[in-house]
Amino acid sequence: MFSDLGKYLSDAGTRADIGTDLVDHIYLSLLPLVFGVVVAVPLGWVAHRFGRARGALLGVMNIVYTVPSIALFVIIPVLIGSQILSPVNVIVALTIYTTALLVRPITDALDAVPAHVIAAATAMGFRQWRRFLAVELPLSIPVLAAGMRVGSVSNISLVSVGALIGTGGLGGLFTDGFSRRYLPPIIVGITLTLVLALVVDLLLVALRRALTPWTRVQGVAVQ
Amino acid sequence: MIEFRAVTKRFDDGTVAVNHLDLTVDAGTITVFVGPSGCGKTTSLRMVNRMIDATSGTILVDGKDVRSADPPTLRRGIGYVIQQAGLFPHRTVLDNVATVPLLFGWTRRKARSRAAELLELVGLPASLGKRYPVQLSGGQQQRVGVARALAADPPVLLMDEPFSAVDPVVREGLQDELLRLQAELDKTIVFVTHDIDEAVRIGEKVAVFRQGGVLAQYAPPAELLARPADDFVAHFVGKDRGYRALSFVDASGVEIREVATASIGDAVSQASDWRLVLDDGRQPRGWLPAGSTVDGQVTEDGLEPGGSLYTLGTPVRGALDAALSSPSGLGVVVDEEGRYAGVLTARQVLDLIEAQRGSRR
Amino acid sequence: MIFADMVTWLTDPSHWTGPGGVPARVAEHLLYCVLAVLAAGLVGVPLGMFVGHTGRGSVLLVGASNVLRALPTLGLVSILYLIAGGGTVPVLLGLVVLAIPPILAGTYAGLQDVDRSVVDAAKGMGMTGRQLLWRVELPNSMPLLMGGVRSSMLQVVATAGVAAFVGLGGLGRPLLDGLRVLDYGQVVSGAVLIALLAVLLDLVLAGAQKLVVPRGLRLIAGTAGRRRTQRRVEEPVQELVTTGGQQETGGTRA
Numbered sequence: 001m002f003s004d005l006g007k008y009l010s011d012a013g014t015r016a017d018i019g020t021d022l023v024d025h026i027y028l029s030l031l032p033l034v035f036g037v038v039v040a041v042p043l044g045w046v047a048h049r050f051g052r053a054r055g056a057l058l059g060v061m062n063i064v065y066t067v068p069s070i071a072l073f074v075i076i077p078v079l080i081g082s083q084i085l086s087p088v089n090v091i092v093a094l095t096i097y098t099t100a101l102l103v104r105p106i107t108d109a110l111d112a113v114p115a116h117v118i119a120a121a122t123a124m125g126f127r128q129w130r131r132f133l134a135v136e137l138p139l140s141i142p143v144l145a146a147g148m149r150v151g152s153v154s155n156i157s158l159v160s161v162g163a164l165i166g167t168g169g170l171g172g173l174f175t176d177g178f179s180r181r182y183l184p185p186i187i188v189g190i191t192l193t194l195v196l197a198l199v200v201d202l203l204l205v206a207l208r209r210a211l212t213p214w215t216r217v218q219g220v221a222v223q
Numbered sequence: 224m225i226e227f228r229a230v231t232k233r234f235d236d237g238t239v240a241v242n243h244l245d246l247t248v249d250a251g252t253i254t255v256f257v258g259p260s261g262c263g264k265t266t267s268l269r270m271v272n273r274m275i276d277a278t279s280g281t282i283l284v285d286g287k288d289v290r291s292a293d294p295p296t297l298r299r300g301i302g303y304v305i306q307q308a309g310l311f312p313h314r315t316v317l318d319n320v321a322t323v324p325l326l327f328g329w330t331r332r333k334a335r336s337r338a339a340e341l342l343e344l345v346g347l348p349a350s351l352g353k354r355y356p357v358q359l360s361g362g363q364q365q366r367v368g369v370a371r372a373l374a375a376d377p378p379v380l381l382m383d384e385p386f387s388a389v390d391p392v393v394r395e396g397l398q399d400e401l402l403r404l405q406a407e408l409d410k411t412i413v414f415v416t417h418d419i420d421e422a423v424r425i426g427e428k429v430a431v432f433r434q435g436g437v438l439a440q441y442a443p444p445a446e447l448l449a450r451p452a453d454d455f456v457a458h459f460v461g462k463d464r465g466y467r468a469l470s471f472v473d474a475s476g477v478e479i480r481e482v483a484t485a486s487i488g489d490a491v492s493q494a495s496d497w498r499l500v501l502d503d504g505r506q507p508r509g510w511l512p513a514g515s516t517v518d519g520q521v522t523e524d525g526l527e528p529g530g531s532l533y534t535l536g537t538p539v540r541g542a543l544d545a546a547l548s549s550p551s552g553l554g555v556v557v558d559e560e561g562r563y564a565g566v567l568t569a570r571q572v573l574d575l576i577e578a579q580r581g582s583r584r
Numbered sequence: 585m586i587f588a589d590m591v592t593w594l595t596d597p598s599h600w601t602g603p604g605g606v607p608a609r610v611a612e613h614l615l616y617c618v619l620a621v622l623a624a625g626l627v628g629v630p631l632g633m634f635v636g637h638t639g640r641g642s643v644l645l646v647g648a649s650n651v652l653r654a655l656p657t658l659g660l661v662s663i664l665y666l667i668a669g670g671g672t673v674p675v676l677l678g679l680v681v682l683a684i685p686p687i688l689a690g691t692y693a694g695l696q697d698v699d700r701s702v703v704d705a706a707k708g709m710g711m712t713g714r715q716l717l718w719r720v721e722l723p724n725s726m727p728l729l730m731g732g733v734r735s736s737m738l739q740v741v742a743t744a745g746v747a748a749f750v751g752l753g754g755l756g757r758p759l760l761d762g763l764r765v766l767d768y769g770q771v772v773s774g775a776v777l778i779a780l781l782a783v784l785l786d787l788v789l790a791g792a793q794k795l796v797v798p799r800g801l802r803l804i805a806g807t808a809g810r811r812r813t814q815r816r817v818e819e820p821v822q823e824l825v826t827t828g829g830q831q832e833t834g835g836t837r838a
Contacts, residue, residue: 066782068742070759071775074768078586084768120309123272123381124323124371125299138313153654160656161746164760171658178662178750186666190659197654214313214355 008184018173022192024087025169028162029155030200032091036098036151037144043099044106045132058104065100069093069158073165087167094158098151102144109143110136142215145208149201156197160189170196224250225271225379225411230280232266232436240266241436244280248428250378253405253412255426257419259459263436264415268381271413272301284379299326302372302380302410306388308364310356316342316367317352323375334374341370344407346400362393366400373408382414386421398425419460423448423467431456445471469540469576474533477542477575479556479565485511489521497551500526505562507532507555532557535564543572589769590776599773604757606777613744613754613781616679620740624683625733632691632732636725637717645692649685657682657743665750675747682743683736690732694725723798730793734786741782755781 008014047054067075076082076089083089113136121131163171173189176182209216225248232241241263248254256264269275270282273294282289289297310319320338325331342352345366356364365385372380386394402425405412416422422429423444430441433455440452448468451457457464483498485491487508491498498511500521509526530548533541533556545554546569553566593599600606635641661678668674698721706720722729748756759774761767794802 063783066738066786067779068738068745068782070742070745070756071778071782074759074763074771074775075779077768078590078772084586084771114307114309116305116307116309117311119274120303120305120368121311123274123298123301123303123305123309125295125297125326127295135311135313150653153650157654157656160658163658164746164749165763168658171656174656174659174662175749178666181666183663183666186659186663190656190663193656193659194651194654212313214315214357217355217358 004182005184005187008182009188018170018188018192021170021172021189022196024167025156025159025171025193025196028087028090028159028167028169029094029152029196032094032098032155033148033152035091035095036102037148039095040099040102040106041137041144043103044110047103047107048110054107058107061100061103064096069097069161070164072096073162085166087162089165090159090162090167094155097158098155101151101154102147105143105147106140109140112143113139138212141208141212145204145211149204152200152204153197156193156200160193224248224283224285225413226281226283227267228281228283230267230270230277230282232263232270232275233278239436241270241277244436244438246430246438246441248411248413250285250411251409252427253401253414253425255422255429256413256415256432257417257422257426257429257459258432258439259434260417262432262434264417264430264432265383266436267432268383268413268415271379271381272298272303274298299323299375300377300379302375302377304365304368304372304380304382304385306384308356308368308385310364310367310371312356314355315352316347316354316356316359319356319367320352320371320374322371327375337374338370341374342367344373344404345370360393361389362397365389365397369401369404373410378411380410380412382412384415384417387416387418394421401425420467423470431459433459466540466543469543470538472539472576472579474539474542474572474575475536476578477539477567477571479567482553482566484563485521487521487523491521497553499529499551499553499555499563499566501563507557507563510549510551512550529555532561533567534559534561539572539576542567543569543576546572586768586772589767590772591769593767593769593773594776599758606758609753609755609757610777610781613741613756613778616676616744616752616754617737617740617785620676620679620683620744621687621733621737623680624687624736624740627680628684628687628732628736629691629729632688632729633695633717633722635688636692636695637713637721642692645688649689652682652685655682657746658749661743661747661750661752670751672752675750675752679740679743679747683740686735686739687729687732690735691725691729694728694732695721697728698724724801726797727793727801730789730796734789734793737785737789738782741778741785745778 043057047057072093073089074084076092077084077086080088080092082092117135117139118131121135126134159169160171160174162168163175168175170189170192173185177184177186177189227244227246230241230244231239233239244263244267256267258264266275270277271284271289273289276290284301310316311322314322317335317338320341321329321331321334324334324337329337339349339352342349347363347366347370351359351363351367356367359367368385372382386397389397398421414422414425426444428441429444429447431439431447433439439459440447440456442450442452445468447456448460448464448471451460451464461467483496485498485500487500487502491511495513497513500508500511502508507529508523509529511521511525512527515525527550530550531541531545531554533545533554535556535558542554542556545556546552546567547554549555553568554572555566556564558564594606598605602608635645660682661675664674664678665671702720702724703716706716711719744752744754745756745759748754748760755774755778757774758770759778762770762774
């Protein structure tokens with residue numbers, strides 16, 4: 001099996017193809033992560049701010065999240081009129097998942113900002129939008145980052161399913177391996193997916209640590 | 224100066240939080256709003272910086288209707304301190320204090336150097352500036368809260384139960400600190416509390432509110448204790464008000480006496496009277512009981528602990544307490560440096576109080 | 585128009601009869617899912633109870649769940665199928681393997697989440713370890729445990745659809761067969777049916793959750809649930825479990 005793997009990887013053309021698949025995989029999984037954050041933060045704010053919208057919004061997110069990816073990948077074209085084999089479908093579908101995943105924790109995080117901190121900010125003369133950017137949003141970063149970690153791993157794992165509709169990044173290695181009854185591409189694909197997920201996860205952890213220095217200090221009461 | 228003119232606040236559910244309030248807070252004074260919960264004291268405070276808008280009536284700050292400014296701009300010019308301090312957990316202490324100057328558009332450098340000055344002003348070491356709020360004790364957080372409120376040097380400071388969440392010992396320290404700061408800064412301070420002791424301790428004038436947002440009495444603390452306007456105020460002020468009123472009675476007329484003293488290390492023969500033992504700096508250490516014999520030298524261990532000390536020039540309440548709490552029945556009087564100055568008896572203090580009552584009539 | 589094609593496909597009576605008809609495909613899909621989740625529950629719940637009650641092996645559990653979450657399901661079913669040399673059973677085993685982590689993590693987190701003071705009180709009243717587990721810890725962990733079951737079910741519904749690629753029956757069949765012949769009406773019909781099945785199964789399990797979660801816990805869910813989500817989202821374990829909804833689900837998705 002290992003000799004097969006060696007033989008498979010010895011071909012420069014194969015390696016170049018794998019590299020292309022990897023790059024595709026990265027943008028297919030991470031663009032939706034970024035888009036998802038951009039959509040979910042305002043939605044979370046709406047759910048946090050308007051009690052009436054909250055139930056409906058979170059309910060819809062729940063339902064959306066139950067739809068299996070392979071179904072969503074091919075339903076998207078019906079909804080937005082794209083080609084059924086277009087990469088746009090994967091990006092839109094994963095953006096929807098990321099959004100559905102993030103709205104609830106963002107809402108909860110905004111709810112959890114202490115009322116006295118908000119009151120103090122208001123009383124010092126922050127206008128609402130500025131207060132959101134300077135106080136509420138930064139305080140939600142730990143929760144947002146935790147959600148993004150789940151989202152990134154989930155997206156990286158899901159992109160492969162897109163191979164069934166022709167846009168799957170490393171997932172192409174699975175369909176290729178299966179159709180040729182040949183294990184090496186599948187093993188390479190699984191390994192690279194896991195490594196990618198791990199690397200992105202570590203990067204997100206590092207990013208969170210850099211952005212939230214206050215969460216790392218010890219809460220010691222000093223006289 | 225802050226003026227409430229016929230101010231009423233009715234909430235959406237119909238409850239009247241503040242009912243036709245007319246009140247003037249003098250510039251450069253500490254005015255305390257006190258009352259049971261639900262009396263509208265906090266609502267009244269929060270209407271000044273428009274955290275809550277009045278239903279009717281007018282509030283003027285230095286002659287300007289607060290409704291004429293947009294709320295954020297108004298608020299930047301008014302300091303605000305709240306119970307849990309409301310510090311931003313994600314910003315360092317220094318950046319917390321620099322918040323309002325930054326909102327005013329100061330450069331970060333200038334705002335931070337101002338913030339550092341303020342930390343010093345409220346008695347915090349500069350090294351705390353780099354910490355985050357979670358790394359401070361409750362008392363320190365409150366000091367930072369005060370520093371933050373003062374950062375842009377607002378003429379008016381609103382304090383909403385700022386010291387309620389800290390333990391009693393720390394609270395007393397913070398109250399003293401506030402009085403010290405006020406002597407230096409001369410702000411117009413409105414201070415809300417539910418604690419009448421705190422109110423009479425720090426207020427130059429005290430407004431007592433009753434349920435339904437009605438002002439029951441507005442007077443200096445001594446008057447509040449001596450002549451409560453009605454049963455509600457009398458009851459709210461509490462059982463010990465006669466005794467507490469002594470906090471506002473001058474004790475300068477009392478004569479102090481000498482008592483036999485000894486020092487640590489002295490060899491003392493048997494004595495018939497109580498002796499006060501002093502240390503090298505002439506500060507009282509305790510008492511040698513009458514009839515006690517000392518084996519050789521006077522040591523710390525052989526002493527009976529003294530009562531409270533009365534510092535010269537302070538109100539009569541402390542003098543009476545010193546006499547009542549002393550094991551010898553003699554209250555120990557010290558000067559401002561804490562050095563022994565003499566003793567007095569409860570009888571003397573009571574005579575003085577009686578004499579003053581007589582002269583007031 | 586794909587939408588019109590879908591309606592045409594779905595309203596064609598010939599697609600509703602026989603071994604390849606919609607009812608038969610739904611029944612197959614349902615059978616796979618129920619069997620896989622049941623099997624996963626038989627493994628995951630006792631294991632989760634053990635880890636949650638004793639605290640032993642939690643590090644391993646978190647690590648393993650993270651890896652499984654990142655595992656691409658298409659790659660997994662392909663490799664299982666090829667290694668086993670074909671057949672339905674290895675693919676179903678793959679479904680079971682993917683269904684275990686959410687249940688395991690949900691059970692574990694549910695036990696971990698039980699208020700420490702409640703556990704203390706139970707011990708103080710003289711409960712044995714076994715009594716504590718069955719009478720206090722398990723009932724109190726029901727919300728998270730059932731959340732895990734729901735995630736697990738969604739996971740399996742989705743993976744079973746993908747597994748049609750290696751020959752499994754169920755609703756993935758019309759979808760993938762349609763792709764092969766470019767019959768998009770059929771493709772989207774399959775997708776919509778899978779989506780509906782997933783949503784319906786989740787609703788059924790949500791109902792079941794209401795039945796098994798003690799009423800006292802449901803009453804506090806409105807307030808405490810929110811706080812709980814919040815807290816756990818900042819901890820690694822959180823990422824593997826669900827709190828009633830599926831958002832924070834820990835299983836892989838497909």
